[in-house]
Amino acid sequence: MVRVALLTCFVLGCGGGDGAGPDAAPAGDGTGGAFPLTEAQIIHACVLFASCLEDGGVNRCFRDLNTSALSPDELLCLAAADGCARARACVGASLTPDPACTDPPACTGEVLTGCAGGRRYQLDCAFYEGGTCAAAPVPGCFCAEFGRCDGDRRIGCYGGRDSFLTIDCGLLGQTCVEAGGSADCVDGTSLACDVLASPRQWCEGADLVVCQSPGMTERIDCSRAISGWSCQDVPGRGPQCGWAADCAYDDLDETCNGSLLTACVGGRLQTIDCADHGFATCEPTSQGKAWCL
Secondary structure, X not given: OHXXXXXXXXXXXXXXXXXXXXXXXXXXXXXXXXXXXXXXXHHHHHHHHHHHHOOOHHHHHHHHHOOOOOOHHHHHHHHHEOOHHHHHHOOOEEEEEOOOOOOOOEEEOOEEEEEEOOEEEEEEXXXXXXXXXXXXXXXXXXXXXXXXXXXXXXXXXXXXXXXXOOEEHHHHOOEEEEEOOEEEEEXXXXXXXXXXXXXXXXXXXXXXXXXXXXXXXXXXXXXXXXOOOEEEEEXXXXXXXXXXXXXXXXXXXXXXXOOEEEEEEOOEEEEEEHHHHOXXXXXXXXXXXXXXX
């Protein structure tokens, strides 16, 4: 999932700059850390995700936490990263200024290269196992397999050929199990369920339970990844993991006031100072989103 967002970011341009500021000689190496992440850590990770890797805003990052579109190792890396260069390295990407570059997207082995917006990009499609660079229908990163287990690591497609994700199930206290031609992270509590029935997800105490294809439940301990999270039944949106149920991630516009960015963060309206994360200011983007610059 992240790679698709990254490619969009490179073509359209994202925040984060290329020279001084957040990309200049970052001190954090994007390694280490452990779950659960603190509130400060996950907010930092999502600010970098929205500003350096994606154009969907901070809200999108917290939504993706509820859809497993960010892997545990990506979250740990982003939480420890200091600046956009390190954040991009967390997903096998690099972006350098090159105003004269006009190269179209192309595959060099498993590396997608090209130019956009006066910048040269490289995206290692094989950074996570199961990814490959393919020239058709257009050059891009695609997944080569639809799910298998390597120990407790789940490798392969996640929802479609252009959406893939490698998950270390063990980081969340789960194991990888192959079934029905795919693989999933499970914790031993899965039960049969009807994927056509409604609702497909619900709260059981602090846990979020989701009926996944091909018809087995997945129990998510919301506090396992993010400290203080529990299952919240958000009015009009249904159950999701978060700190509160005051807002949903796609229900409100993100706003800027100088360096201050206001967004729906873990189910509550919260103001974040971009300066606390190495950026100079906040800038609104299209479709009611915002990022730090």
